[in-house]
Amino acid sequence: MSFERLHCENLQYIWPSSTASFGPLTGSFQPGAITALIGPNGAGKSTLLRLLGGYLKPTSGSVYYGDSALLDIAASARANLVTLVSQLMPLGFDLTVAEILNLGKLPSMSWKTRITGDTAPQIGPVLEQLGLSAFHDRSYRSLSGGEQQRTLLGMALVQNTPVLLLDEPTAHLDPGHAQAIIHVLEDLAHVHGKTVIMAYHDLATVGLFADHIWLMQHGQVSLAASPEQVLVSPLLEQVFHTTLQRISHPVSGKMIVLAL
């Protein structure tokens, strides 16, 4: 299945009551590929994700899905195109894992389903894919950080949008689960043709799976290219203010970057 391209034109955001600004930024994200946004804290990675998700309204410029400006699309229709998996959040009140996954169906819910709440059958495959089958009726608050992270990703997978934005999706996961999540995202992009864009902090592993890397600093994109080009660039040291060592992965030969 082929999807439209997500792109932004002259995208700029100025924080209210602040001189801090993001952009202007013009660029596009390729469907069927994973784009990783890297950069130090405060570089603008989360701001870009929130602009792409339509949560922040740009001061100027626009985000487009194909030819349609995202902000011109009605809320529920937009949520069938783009969604964002946030970093862990405290829940106002507790819900079960199944109830949270079912929220992924909200954009396409019928009036009958709204009243009966009967949406259970479709979440089984996602629970299985993320290793959450045993957690179906567990309360979200009782889960570990990693399990909560997988539950939130599960909600986005049930939502099943062509564009998936993720804010540090592996931040709370052990290496095994982190790798499993990356495999899920690779499958979504490379097999199902979706556009996957994620803010990512781990320079050691980003080169192993990302198809494109955007290096960000001070609300600007300093370099957008393939991992092979970005990870060898001396800009990386300048942006992160540290000395880095580059080595090759013993099996894939892809680049691993370590801070010294």
Add this chain to the structure above:
Amino acid sequence: MGIALLAAVIFLGLTYGPVTLSWQQVGQSLIHPFSSSIPAIIIWDIRLPRLIAAALVGGALGTAGAVMQALFKNPLADPYIVGASAGAGFGAMLLSLLLPASGLMGVGAFLGAITAVFAAYLLARGQGRVHMLTLILAGYALSLVLGALTTFVMLAHQKTLTQVLSWELGGIHGIGWHELLWPSIMIIVALVATWPFAPELNAFYLGEEQAHYLGVNVMRAQTLLLILASLLTAASVYLAGLIGFVGLVIPHIIRRLQGSNHHLLLPLSFFAGAIFLVGADILAEQIPWIGTVPVGLVSDLIGGPYFVYILFKTRVVSG
């Protein structure tokens, strides 16, 4: 199950009061509504409208409480959190002062409650987006001002003081069918309009930003739900004055028993609130050695200790 329990407790309420009626008398009178027997008059003209009012007010406040708690992501939110109670008190006082013999204190309370919520909303709106925390603070500030004004005027007019205080205690004693008609329609319409928003209310548990990504038009849904919860609250205030704690306590009890999913929480909060207030009203009708007391007093006496319990639990969890 909820309907059967509610019917049972209303039936119990029909038998109980200053004049005790047998189950047979109640049954006979219900079958023959136009009979001129004394039990039929007691049941159809006095007890049934009062018990239906108690059920509607309890159910409306239980539902409004569940909605407010989800909107504000705050376990201590209740239907009055954005100024409805102070607005109602001010409106009741104003009507009682300006049109003392009109019997329009309830209408004043209704208009006061609705106006206060929307004044708080407009204050919080400022430029663009309404933040829920700002709304609570605006409601609080408005409550302080309206409360002070009400007290000031009441102190200057002793007669108004007595009327408004007795209204604020929360009572449905002596309510008739004609007072019940419009608030009932309003409550039923608001309830029917609220229930399909269960998924949006669940989404608000995850925060406004996540609700946005789930396709919720956050601003529109918040505004609409605030209007519906305020209508439920104002119609309840019109019927029964200020009934405390039902809107706070009932949703918490349901969450503990059935979880937080609004698909169940909304209807169960309605039925539990209705059953609770009908039960409180039955007790309030005939307290031994005292006689009839306002239902608000009984509901506060039961709800108060549970409120302290929630405060304690919240402190333990957050600590």
